[in-house]
Amino acid sequence: MATDPAELINRAQAWLAEDPDPETREELAKLIEAAGDEEIAAELAARFAGTLQFGTAGLRGELGAGPMRMNRSVVIRAAAGLAAYLKAQGDGAGLVVVGYDARHKSADFARDTAAVMVGAGLRAAVLPRPLPTPVLAFAIRHLGAVAGVEVTASHNPPRDNGYKVYLGDGSQIVPPADGEIADRIAAVGPLAGVPRPEAGWETLDEAVLDAYLARTDAVLTPDSPRDTRVVYTPMHGVGRDTLVAAFARAGFPAPTVVAEQAEPDPDFPTVAFPNPEEPGAMDLAFATARNTAGTDIVIANDPDADRCAVAVPAPGTPDGWRMLRGDEVGALLAAHLVAKRASGTFATTIVSSQLLSRIAAASSLPYEETLTGFKWLARVDGLRYAFEEALGYCVDPQGVRDKDGITAALLITELAAELKQSGRTLADLLDDLALAHGLHATDQLSVRVEDLSLIAGAMRTLRAQPPATLAGLTVTRADDLDRGTETLPPTDGLRYYLSGSAEAGIEAARVVVRPSGTEPKLKCYLEVVVPVASREALPEARTKAAAALASVKRDLAAAAGI
Numbered sequence: 351m352a353t354d355p356a357e358l359i360n361r362a363q364a365w366l367a368e369d370p371d372p373e374t375r376e377e378l379a380k381l382i383e384a385a386g387d388e389e390i391a392a393e394l395a396a397r398f399a400g401t402l403q404f405g406t407a408g409l410r411g412e413l414g415a416g417p418m419r420m421n422r423s424v425v426i427r428a429a430a431g432l433a434a435y436l437k438a439q440g441d442g443a444g445l446v447v448v449g450y451d452a453r454h455k456s457a458d459f460a461r462d463t464a465a466v467m468v469g470a471g472l473r474a475a476v477l478p479r480p481l482p483t484p485v486l487a488f489a490i491r492h493l494g495a496v497a498g499v500e501v502t503a504s505h506n507p508p509r510d511n512g513y514k515v516y517l518g519d520g521s522q523i524v525p526p527a528d529g530e531i532a533d534r535i536a537a538v539g540p541l542a543g544v545p546r547p548e549a550g551w552e553t554l555d556e557a558v559l560d561a562y563l564a565r566t567d568a569v570l571t572p573d574s575p576r577d578t579r580v581v582y583t584p585m586h587g588v589g590r591d592t593l594v595a596a597f598a599r600a601g602f603p604a605p606t607v608v609a610e611q612a613e614p615d616p617d618f619p620t621v622a623f624p625n626p627e628e629p630g631a632m633d634l635a636f637a638t639a640r641n642t643a644g645t646d647i648v649i650a651n652d653p654d655a656d657r658c659a660v661a662v663p664a665p666g667t668p669d670g671w672r673m674l675r676g677d678e679v680g681a682l683l684a685a686h687l688v689a690k691r692a693s694g695t696f697a698t699t700i701v702s703s704q705l706l707s708r709i710a711a712a713s714s715l716p717y718e719e720t721l722t723g724f725k726w727l728a729r730v731d732g733l734r735y736a737f738e739e740a741l742g743y744c745v746d747p748q749g750v751r752d753k754d755g756i757t758a759a760l761l762i763t764e765l766a767a768e769l770k771q772s773g774r775t776l777a778d779l780l781d782d783l784a785l786a787h788g789l790h791a792t793d794q795l796s797v798r799v800e801d802l803s804l805i806a807g808a809m810r811t812l813r814a815q816p817p818a819t820l821a822g823l824t825v826t827r828a829d830d831l832d833r834g835t836e837t838l839p840p841t842d843g844l845r846y847y848l849s850g851s852a853e854a855g856i857e858a859a860r861v862v863v864r865p866s867g868t869e870p871k872l873k874c875y876l877e878v879v880v881p882v883a884s885r886e887a888l889p890e891a892r893t894k895a896a897a898a899l900a901s902v903k904r905d906l907a908a909a910a911g912i
Contacts, residue, residue: 587653694734
C-alpha cells in the first residue's frame with residue numbers, strides 16, 4: 351500500500367496515463383487534483399491499496415478508477431491474463447464466449463474482453479444483448495468454447511460489477527486454475543502492450559438463445575399440468591424476456607410481471623439491494639400478487655437470473671405471502687425430481703440443509719456435499735441435481751452446469767401445477783417432507799461490515815475459544831474447515847455439530863460459520879431438526895424449531911463477539 355503522498359500521486363498519474371475510459375480518467379484526475387484534502391487523499395489511497403484479487407469468484411468490486419475498483423483497465427488486464435492462460439493450456443485458437451448483464455459498464459467490459467481475446471489470437475463471440483448468466487453457461491458447451499466470461503455482479507449493490515470466468519466444461523473456475531490465471535494477470539505489462547483490435551469478434555444472433563430455450567423444455571414432463579398463475583419480478587435485471595419466452599414455450603399462462611421492476615435498470619431504483627433475500631426486496635412483488643386474483647405463487651430472479659426465489663400464500667400475515675427459504679425450494683425441487691424418477695447424484699453444499707441427504711437416501715440415490723458455490727457442485731460426478739441455500743438450483747446439468755434461475759422457475763411452476771390439480775400446494779408438500787424426514791428448520795446470522803478485519807477477528811475468536819454449547823445443546827464435534835477434510839479441500843470455515851435434546855424436542859443441530867466469498871459479510875448457517883409424529887404436531891414442531899434457532903443465533907453471536 352502506498353503511504354507516501356508523492357508516491358501515491360505518481361502511481362495514480364501512471365494509472366491515469368493508460369486508462370482507456372474517459373469517465374474514469376476524469377474521475378481519477380479530479381481525485382488527484384484534490385488530493386491535498388485529507389478525505390480525498392484517503393479515498394485515493396484506498397483505490398491504490400493493492401489490486402482486486404482474482405479468485406474462484408473471478409473479480410467483483412465497486413466501479414471506479416484505480417486497481418482496487420472495477421474498470422476497463424482492470425478488465426483488460428483480466429482478459430489478457432485469461433488469454434495467456436488459455437494459450438498456455440494449448441487452447442490458443444479456441445473460442446471464448448462473452449456474456450453480460452445490464453449493469454453500468456457491463457457492455458464495455460464485454461467488448462474489451464472480446465477485443466483482447468481476438469488480439470491474443472483466440473476467437474471470441476459475444477451474446478447478442480444483455481442476457482441471463484445461465485444462457486452464457488449454456489452457450490459455452492453448446493458452441494464448444496474453451497472458456498466463457500460473464501460480466502455481472504449478480505445481486506450486489508448498483509455500484510458494483512464483476513467478471514466471472516468459466517472453462518470449456520461450462521463450469522466456473524476452481525483451484526488451481528484461478529491461481530494460475532491470477533498469476534498471468536499479474537504478469538501483464540503496460541496496457542499499451544495488450545493488442546485490442548476494433549473488430550474481429552462475432553456478435554451472436556438469436557440462435558444461441560433459441561437453443562437455450564429449446565433446452566429448457568427438457569426439464570418438464572410432457573403433458574404435465576401447466577395452469578399455475580405466477581406473479582414474477584426480474585428485479586430490474588435481465589431475466590424477464592427469457593423467462594416469459596420459456597413460459598410461453600412450455601404452455602404456462604403468461605406471468606404477471608411486476609411493472610415497477612420489469613425493465614433492466616442498473617440503478618435498481620426500487621430496492622436497497624437487488625437480492626430477493628434482502629428485507630423489502632419482494633414488497634412490490636407481494637403487492638402485485640395481492641392485487642392479482644388467482645395468483646398461485648410468486649417467483650423472482652436476481653438481476654442476472656441465475657437465482658430463483660419462490661413465495662407462497664400466507665393468509666393472515668401482513669404481506670399475505672411467505673418467501674420460501676432456498677433450502678425449502680431445494681427440497682421441493684428434489685422431491686419433484688424423485689417423483690419424476692430422476693437418477694444420478696443429488697448434491698448440495700456444506701451450508702445448505704441436510705434434508706436433501708434424507709430425501710436422496712430414502713430413494714437410494716447417491717448424495718454428495720461440496721464447499722459453497724456451484725463451481726464445486728458442478729464438478730460432482732454423475733450430477734443430476736444440485737442446489738445451494740442462496741437460491742441457486744441446477745435442475746438440468748447436461749444443459750447448464752451452473753445454477754439456472756429460468757429452468758428452476760419452470761420446474762417449481764410445474765410442481766405447483768401438479769399439486770394444484772390434486773387440490774394441494776407447495777406448503778402441503780413441505781409438510782409431507784417434514785413428516786417423512788423430520789422438520790429441518792434453517793436460519794442465518796449474517797453480519798455486513800465496513801471493516802473486513804472484524805470478520806477475521808470473529809473467526810480468530812471462534813478458533814481460539816470454540817463454544818462448548820449453543821442454545822443448551824452440546825457441541826459434539828467441531829471441524830476447522832481450514833484444515834480440509836477427507837472429502838473437502840481447505841476453506842476458511844468452521845462447522846459445529848450439536849447434540850439433540852429430548853427435553854427441547856430437538857433431534858440434532860448444526861452450525862457453519864464462514865466469510866462470504868462475494869460480499870463483506872460474515873455468514874453463519876444454522877439448522878435444527880425436530881421430529882414430527884403427525885400433521886397435527888407440525889405447528890408445535892415449528893415453534894420449537896424457531897425457539898431453538900433464535901437461541902443458537904444469540905449464543906453464537908456472543909461467542910463470536912459480533
